[in-house]
Ligand SMILES: Nc1ncnc2c1ncn2[C@@H]1O[C@H](COP(=O)(O)OP(=O)(O)OP(=O)(O)O)[C@@H](O)[C@H]1O
């Protein structure tokens with residue numbers, strides 16, 4: 619399996635700016651809050667920030683605050699001593715302790731209950747804590763990165779999130795933009811996943827057809843990059859051709875806009891006009907030949923000038 623989790627693929631100005639900030643604060647322990655819709659890359663950004671930081675020799679420890687029940691979160695974060703409660707048969711270290719000299723990533727921090735918030739605040743301020751059932755204070759040197767897709771300001775206003783903790787964890791706020799606001803990234807990231815999954819599944823898929831790419835670019839991507847990853851993964855898994863066509867793309871139409879739906883109407887072969895078929899076919903052959911026009915003209919059994927006219931007529935473009 620290729621390692622797809624450590625790299626942020628982008629040419630979007632907003633995201634590049636965020637990466638620039640990550641670089642600038644690499645040697646400081648400034649607390650960073652990452653917000654953004656689900657699937658925009660908050661986790662991957664946190665990991666990248668750790669990897670470029672001066673703590674990168676230390677551990678990156680992640681806690682998903684929404685996945686841990688309230689009754690367990692304290693022992694998860696701070697650990698416990700043997701005998702602290704029924705079932706505590708041995709001492710266990712918590713995430714704060716495990717993250718010593720590294721980064722502690724508090725994922726989905728918006729879902730943490732208020733009493734745990736108070737404890738976290740105290741630990742951040744004093745850098746010390748007690749294991750559950752423990753008497754000795756324990757020192758942990760951690761840098762905190764947090765993330766949420768909730769509106770924390772709203773939560774502060776509703777008394778569901780402590781304002782003092784909010785300011786503690788957001789010395790810098792980074793907002794990951796949704797994929798629909800970084801249209802330029804769509805084809806770039808689609809090709810990235812195509813490469814990864816073609817390799818993973820042992821397939822030799824050369825590219826994504828223009829029509830299909832057009833469709834991807836029009837889609838709204840409510841699930842952002844995670845949705846894109848899954849769509850391309852499925853398309854590659856199901857595909858046994860050289861090129862991914864529109865009909866190979868398993869987009870969930872319940873989220874479609876009218877615009878993408880009208881593009882979708884052309885999916886069925888039977889409904890295609892002759893010129894649309896010709897356009898697709900020429901596009902596919904060109905991709906197959908890596909845009910070597912002599913080869914393409916040879917396969918199509920037409921002259922090169924005629925191919926050039928067709929390329930112009932259909933406005934076909936090489937997709938890198
Ligand atoms: N720019 C990118 N380039 C390549 N892969 C990316 C990029 N952004 C995100 N991914 C991938 O997309 C998937 C979702 O990203 P991630 O888990 O970081 O999102 P998230 O914002 O934390 O989502 P959630 O709010 O649901 O936890 C992951 O597989 C991640 O590796």
Ligand SMILES: [Mg+2]
Nearest residue numbers: 660661725765
């Ligand atoms: Mg996440």
